[in-house]
Amino acid sequence: MTTTLRSGAPLSLPSTETHPLSGRTVLQIIPDLEAGGAERTAVDIAEGLTEAGARALVATEGGRLVAELQAKGGIWLPFPAASKNPLAMAMNVRKLARLCRQEHVDLVHARSRAPAWVALAATRALKLPFVTTYHGSYNSRSVVKNHYNSVMARGDVVIANSAYTADLILARHSFARDRIRIVNRGTDFSAFAPAAVGPERVSALRRAWGVEPHQRIVLLPGRLTGWKGQKVLIEAARLMRDAGDEDTAFILAGDPQGRDGYVRELDEQIAKAGLERRVRRVGHCSDMPAAMLAAAIVAVPSTEPEAFGRVAVEAQAMGVPVVVSDLGAVPETVLAPPQVAPSERTGWRIPPGDAPALAAALQEALALRPSARDALARRARLHVERHFSLAAMVNDTLDVYCALLGR
Template sequence: MQKRLKLYIKFVRWFTQEKFSTLNIRPRKVCQVVAPKQPAILQVLPALNSGGVERGTCEIAKTIVDRSWQSYVASTGGGLVNELEKSGTRHVRISTLKSHVLVFYSAWQLYKIIKQCNIDLVHARSRLPAWACYWASKWAKVPMVTTFHGAYGCQNHFKYFYNSVMVKGERVIAPSQFIVDHIKKTYKVPCSKIDLIYRGVDLEQFYPSAVSTHTIKLIRKKWQVQQGEMVFLLPGRFTAIKGHEILLRALAAFKDKNWKLILMGSWYGKEKYFEYIKKVIVDLDLESHVLIEPAQGAVQEAYAAADIVVCPSIKPESFGRTIAEAGAMAKPVITTNIGGGAEIVVSNETGWLVQPNSVDDLRKALGQAFKLEPERLGEIGKAAEERIRKKFTLTAMQSKTIKLYESVLKV
């Protein structure tokens, strides 16, 4: 078996033309001897582009560095690598982490990193890399933890087996009670192995006065918002599960009222759906009410310029970072009563919860919002902000994750 594995690795090396030296690990600069009681943590994910998983990885990496521990991240690379390295984390590029065929080669590369860099704990954040982490941690005899980032579908036995790697670690992090329940029900994992750690909002970036009044006026002017118009914002990529069509059909009942809807997000790779949504806008005669904006870096400005944020997802999501960020900006949120997002909003107190895929239910919530005076909307927004500050902060997420690491490592 060992001989076959060596032949397989030899073939993969020839096929990919990737030697261990190309992993950008330089013993003098990266793989320094870890001081006593200073654990080395390796987080592994497919890539470091934009997204909730990637952002969470960077946030935890910074916490590890701030604690004077050794922080490593392995991925295929991406736009967040520079930010990660500036914070003091060592990034290791493994080009095969997205390849199912080369999963054992990825595991071998991770094993080498674990041994050369004296890694104490591996944190897997996605299913395919988790398989590589599983084998590498077994070979190196170091513990592995995972973060269960989504309610992965189990349509057949193969999918169930493929997903099950996310519960093979010593501990499993769930970003919401919804995911905790999903893990227990689907994979029969005991509660003692699951840690509920809500994803958190960075309150240094998201707070009511983060954007100046002058900037808000400029944005609303750019959006062509008229005096007295209520501004709804639906932030998120253009994909059917985000519920764009449901919201448009619900708002079509209020053509006689003063409102503007901002659909903000990327449609890259979803051009067909994007064109369909534009057709729905025309068919419903909503061109004067709806504005489409591409995704932007400073999403705080969009939250600040909106009156209400709407997230009418038709499928449950593991958390709901957008919902939490909007709440931190003191904005009422209308969202569906499914998934992790439903744990963030308290209906009729910090926003409204509606049934998924229901135009009628969403229309009722919008009707209630239209009836409210600005002062009352402000009170709901303030309540939303207070709830985020109590339960969904970045500092809480970071602190609980470090405590979990310490528990596993017994330090």
Template structure:
């Protein structure tokens, strides 16, 4: 097959990473992979792994983007892919407008992946108007049925995001000097059990709940240390200052550390006693849950949205009800007693299975008669 994926840009983020992961797996399976975006820092890696990239400005939420419909249609006609796979709303609109003018008997099959719980309006409805929608979780699937049923051509196919088990697995060895260097950089982490909350610094990610939890736990567990891993976006630096002020006011600076954004997160997962996902609103998926589970580290999280789906399979004893501070505290204490428990990654959350399932959807769609 020849597959063309379309997205706004290739810089960073879950959608971008998923695009590269699938492109690599397509190449490994003997298919042809093409990606269309406005460019970005991940393009060299994409091309080094065997895919081709075409740069088109299909990322702007502007009427001027309609000028890209014709060049995009010409590119599709020239490359003649079997599959067009759109992953974001602006590229989805431009691709749809280009695709619908193509010969119905020979045009590619149009697939979309709904990566989020989009705002409910006609602009977002484009993600449900493809010939086949892929939902990244049951949470997203339910959302599509509840809000975009009228646009769906057929039931969405649920394909969970997957972890690269070559990168994340419990048998990975932490470099000999890694922990020593971390403890040199952050002396308060030495000789402590680490409790880790990964995620960007934003109000609904649960950092405030985590700070309250650490304050309570240190009175009973003197050997723990809380770690908030993740940076603030450029326009959210005030929230980082607010969180650090909260830590100072509670007098727990020696028990909780902000380590910023890290590229070595798998080692932080492996060295932590517990990992937390405390998002206060439903997320479409919980990548930190499955990454931690892939490393064998137990996770505690609220029973809402996509992260809860992953937890039910990988570490169900880590589920607590949302906004129940007492349950969060008690579950943490239970899991801190005795030896460290092990989480396990289910096959449905592996990158290999994600790619296999996606290719199965492509093959099924290609076999259907044009216009069906």
């Protein structure tokens, strides 16, 4: 177990007249703002900074979340932050340092490895406070790779998005022991609330996905990459079909992000199993609250550790049963036996890569009586509200900034 400080309870932000960050300028740097937990967090923190009276700059190449960032008061600074070319990164150090001077930046927060190396060099040259957030598990199978990853543990404060991530940092980069702060990923429970989603939004998604009125949906939200477990779900769909299930549609919602070979493998697996009418790839979904409310179950069958597990939290907030792989930070977000009694579960946890176990859990969840499903939904919503609120994440992150700037 770690000895790091766990994030506190949600607090309301002070008024802009009294907040210590009022008038300050904070720059976040991230490769792009397309989709994902790190990208969403960058936008959320920018909004929190703006509400505190600070200037919230985000240096990034762009992406679909830029419009939302700007609508919430954040300022987009076009910057080639995704480059991993050593020469380009060296040039980016000078560009970022110049940008920080021009914009009178008080603190820099990096959310990805390549731009973190750039930011580390720039902030050290300018003597600015530097924060990193360790968002992922990161492949660390060689000395060179571990050194590359280590930049995410070199901030003046290193934010871990879960206790699992904090333990991972300690195991790989023990030099950061005294600088780790756990700040759980936060969810906007005003958006992820069943009452906030009108039936027309759900109906529109079902039509767009080609789902029949009688079909129940098992939803797997996530980019199309092998470790997200799409192949495991397809095999579970085959097993359920062979066992007599005729009324379930399986929706894979996520971008391929250029992984055309993997997409072909998925399509071939679907065709070989004869599941073309039951398993569908629908691309990126911009209305995740409605997607989850359309689903009978949300599946997160990851085959590698999730550093946090945002999708599982969002599904529980929507009152939708979740079935997740039992690894990484999942035990922190989804309660299930043997950790708790069956009557206290908020979802199902299964061994990673185990399609028969996934099929069995999906069938058990689909068989819930309405009263049992309602009770599960209430427990799940209460669980995530207590531990994973957006307000807590924003306040804890802004507390980190205040402490460094106060120093």
